[in-house]
Amino acid sequence: MKIRSVQCRMLAGTLSKPIQFGIGAFPTFSATLVYVATDDGITGVGECIVRKAPQVTKTVVEQLLSPVLVGRDPHDVEGLWDEMFQQLRGWGHYRGFVFEAISGIDTALWDILGKAAGQPVSKMLGGAGRPRVPCYSSSVYFDEIPKMVAEAQQQIALGHTAIKVKIGRARALGGRRTDVASVKAIREAVGPGVDIMLDVNSAYDAATAIKVCRQLEDDDITWIEEPVPPDDLDGYQRVREGQGIPVAAGESEFGVFGFRELIRRRAIDIVQPDVARVGGFSGARRVGALVHAFNLRYAPHTGFSAGIAHLASLHVAASVPNLMTYEYFFAPNPLRDLFTEPFPAPVEGFIDVPHRPGLGLELDERIVRKFEVT
Numbered sequence: 001m002k003i004r005s006v007q008c009r010m011l012a013g014t015l016s017k018p019i020q021f022g023i024g025a026f027p028t029f030s031a032t033l034v035y036v037a038t039d040d041g042i043t044g045v046g047e048c049i050v051r052k053a054p055q056v057t058k059t060v061v062e063q064l065l066s067p068v069l070v071g072r073d074p075h076d077v078e079g080l081w082d083e084m085f086q087q088l089r090g091w092g093h094y095r096g097f098v099f100e101a102i103s104g105i106d107t108a109l110w111d112i113l114g115k116a117a118g119q120p121v122s123k124m125l126g127g128a129g130r131p132r133v134p135c136y137s138s139s140v141y142f143d144e145i146p147k148m149v150a151e152a153q154q155q156i157a158l159g160h161t162a163i164k165v166k167i168g169r170a171r172a173l174g175g176r177r178t179d180v181a182s183v184k185a186i187r188e189a190v191g192p193g194v195d196i197m198l199d200v201n202s203a204y205d206a207a208t209a210i211k212v213c214r215q216l217e218d219d220d221i222t223w224i225e226e227p228v229p230p231d232d233l234d235g236y237q238r239v240r241e242g243q244g245i246p247v248a249a250g251e252s253e254f255g256v257f258g259f260r261e262l263i264r265r266r267a268i269d270i271v272q273p274d275v276a277r278v279g280g281f282s283g284a285r286r287v288g289a290l291v292h293a294f295n296l297r298y299a300p301h302t303g304f305s306a307g308i309a310h311l312a313s314l315h316v317a318a319s320v321p322n323l324m325t326y327e328y329f330f331a332p333n334p335l336r337d338l339f340t341e342p343f344p345a346p347v348e349g350f351i352d353v354p355h356r357p358g359l360g361l362e363l364d365e366r367i368v369r370k371f372e373v374t
């Protein structure tokens with residue numbers, strides 16, 4: 001089997017009301033889909049995480065990385081990953097857009113391997129015997145506190161057993177005091193039996209994060225996510241050492257090299273790679289070995305990515321060691337449901353992993369065209 005072509009399509013979908021959280025207001029979801037076609041008629045699909053300008057990853061995939069791939073056997077997927085990376089790391093591209101481009105390609109290659117073998121990707125990755133995985137409901141965004149409480153209660157009424165809440169308000173939105181009040185109100189409303197995760201989206205400094213965490217230490221918080229910006233490794237260490245809530249991070253990190261530093265410093269407890277940024281399935285699996293070696297917990301990130309990344313993350317969750325929980329995104333996301341059938345729905349805290357070959361769901365061409373930009 002040989003790779004015949006590598007091509008991208010760009011998607012964008014805008015919400016009628018932007019979502020508000022630690023990085024500000026977010027109106028438009030975007031994605032770059034990567035289609036890798038083989039000479040025996042199999043096409044694999046992957047996704048590169050995009051927050052703005054999908055043209056960038058499209059150019060990297062088609063102009064810089066495609067020449068490494070065309071004519072090669074997709075079964076050499078890990079070696080192709082190393083060759084793509086080797087082409088570019090000398091230019092300083094060991095983070096950022098290039099890594100996101102490699103991620104989309106690698107995901108498509110594993111989709112091909114699964115389709116060729118008649119197996120779901122989770123089993124091609126080694127399998128862990130998990131036909132379904134634990135999940136949490138993501139996320140309650142900034143609003144007036146009674147509305148946030150009502151949203152959390154609604155998710156629990158739907159059968160969820162764990163919920164993520166956004167904190168990290170700017171001063172104009174009430175700052176850290178409103179953050180603390182919102183979490184305490186939600187804990188009071190949902191009772192002691194529900195897991196509550198907090199996500200700062202890097203909006204605090206270490207001192208603020210420590211202060212807020214100490215005020216919430218008696219509220220049985222499962223983790224505090226991205227308390228400080230991803231480049232503030234000293235800040236991560238201070239937060240981890242300065243209070244009692246487990247620290248989570250990883251959606252802004254690239255590849256095993258980025259996670260190596262966070263983990264070596266004992267800066268995090270829960271590791272949250274995004275398959276569409278960490279280097280695809282190969283990257284996610286290599287980080288999984290680190291998680292295993294250091295006895296940490298793995299919680300794949302999904303969030304604002306499109307449906308292929310959400311689906312791929314399910315296969316990551318089904319196959320990595322030390323899985324903690326999968327991020328099931330209930331907040332509005334116009335690009336999540338791109339398939340000919342509904343995305344799996346959680347039941348009482350668990351979500352089914354598609355078992356058909358490859359990623360296991362087919363893109364609905366009519367839906368993809370609706371969001372396609374050129």
Ligand SMILES: [Mg+2]
Binds near residue numbers: 199201225226251
């Ligand atoms: Mg997050």
